[in-house]
Amino acid sequence: MSLSRVVITPEVFLTCITHALSTEAEEVMGLLLGDIRGEEGSLVAHIRRAVPQIRTDRRKDRVETSPEQMAACSALAEHVSSSTGLPTRVVGWYHSHPHITVLPSHVDVNTQAMYQMLDEGFIGLIFSVFNSAPSKEQTIQVTAFQSLPGGDAAAAAGLLQGVSSDDLAGLDLQTQEALRASAAEHMQEASGASWHRKEVPLAVLQDGSNPSTLSDYVEVQKMLLAEEQAAHQQHKASSSNHNSSSVHEALLQLHDSAMHQQALLQHAECVLAPAVAAMRALSLQADVQEQQLQEDNKRLQELLDAQLAAAAAAAAAAAADICTDSDAGNGAASAPLIDLAGETTTEVPASLRTNDQAQPAS
Numbered sequence: 633m634s635l636s637r638v639v640i641t642p643e644v645f646l647t648c649i650t651h652a653l654s655t656e657a658e659e660v661m662g663l664l665l666g667d668i669r670g671e672e673g674s675l676v677a678h679i680r681r682a683v684p685q686i687r688t689d690r691r692k693d694r695v696e697t698s699p700e701q702m703a704a705c706s707a708l709a710e711h712v713s714s715s716t717g718l719p720t721r722v723v724g725w726y727h728s729h730p731h732i733t734v735l736p737s738h739v740d741v742n743t744q745a746m747y748q749m750l751d752e753g754f755i756g757l758i759f760s761v762f763n764s765a766p767s768k769e770q771t772i773q774v775t776a777f778q779s780l781p782g783g784d785a786a787a788a789a790g791l792l793q794g795v796s797s798d799d800l801a802g803l804d805l806q807t808q809e810a811l812r813a814s815a816a817e818h819m820q821e822a823s824g825a826s827w828h829r830k831e832v833p834l835a836v837l838q839d840g841s842n843p844s845t846l847s848d849y850v851e852v853q854k855m856l857l858a859e860e861q862a863a864h865q866q867h868k869a870s871s872s873n874h875n876s877s878s879v880h881e882a883l884l885q886l887h888d889s890a891m892h893q894q895a896l897l898q899h900a901e902c903v904l905a906p907a908v909a910a911m912r913a914l915s916l917q918a919d920v921q922e923q924q925l926q927e928d929n930k931r932l933q934e935l936l937d938a939q940l941a942a943a944a945a946a947a948a949a950a951a952a953d954i955c956t957d958s959d960a961g962n963g964a965a966s967a968p969l970i971d972l973a974g975e976t977t978t979e980v981p982a983s984l985r986t987n988d989q990a991q992p993a994s
């Protein structure tokens with residue numbers, strides 16, 4: 633049975649988008665952790681974590697993960713299961729399409745089919761980034777897909793039909809044409825293939841059982857830095873193997889470190905600085921919320937005090953009434969008067985006392 637829906641958390645969305653926007657020269661990828669549940673007779677994938685993968689090989693249009701990274705990810709999933717009590721495993725993968733359509737390529741559909749052979753609920757996400765609309769505005773598109781067997785003409789036609797109806801609503805003419813051309817290309821490819829893509833509805837929803845900690849978002853930043861360092865070390869090792877003069881080698885080293893410095897500065901400017909700015913904005917927002925809550929708290933406290941004072945005044949008035957009534961009667965009524973006054977006055981200080989006790993705690 634194929635998936636009927638996929639639900640990701642806002643943090644997973646943020647992590648994937650940040651990773652996808654880190655480079656427009658090559659594709660990046662990562663694995664998705666969560667679980668697949670049967671809901672009302674259909675399968676729904678719930679994704680709670682995104683784990684970016686270090687690229688061992690930087691190529692423009694290919695992404696792959698190593699068996700080591702896959703194993704590390706499975707170990708992390710087990711750790712998450714035991715620490716949160718939520719069943720967690722590797723349930724999908726994501727990759728970026730910089731400057732190209734969000735639709736999966738022929739290779740993507742085949743890779744997805746291979747993953748589904750191991751786990752039928754496996755899901756693929758694609759983030760299309762760095763695509764500018766005619767207005768020069770950047771657009772980001774996301775799709776979730778699975779592969780279904782059968783690459784016959786009917787399936788391929790269905791692919792084109794799927795694109796021309798719902799997907800194109802609300803897009804400008806140029807983008808529509810580009811998508812149609814891409815779908816036509818896919819149709820040609822699919823006619824010789826044995827798999828075709830099936831789009832899965834995607835929703836971004838907060839998961840109440842697993843509060844957001846932004847840990848994956850921070851992990852992307854660390855991973856990008858580690859990737860850059862590894863690439864530099866690799867480059868340094870290969871260039872020092874040169875059988876050349878010491879001057880040549882010194883120049884090469886100078887060049888390498890300048891390139892490395894440039895890459896780090898770019899990372900700081902394009903990735904870290906916006907992340908820090910976003911965190912500061914979140915922190916400011918939290919401060920404003922805290923201030924509002926404190927004001928609300930103060931207002932409610934004043935209201936409570938006023939009501940308690942009114943209750944005390946009413947009680948005192950009632951006691952005074954009784955007192956006047958008893959005064960009007962004979963002197964023998966003086967004993968019950970003390971009892972009554974005692975009863976009413978103990979009631980008010982009791983509430984005031986709870987109030988006093990609550991105050992230092994807040």
Ligand SMILES: [Zn+2]
Binds near residue numbers: 729
């Ligand atoms: Zn792709």
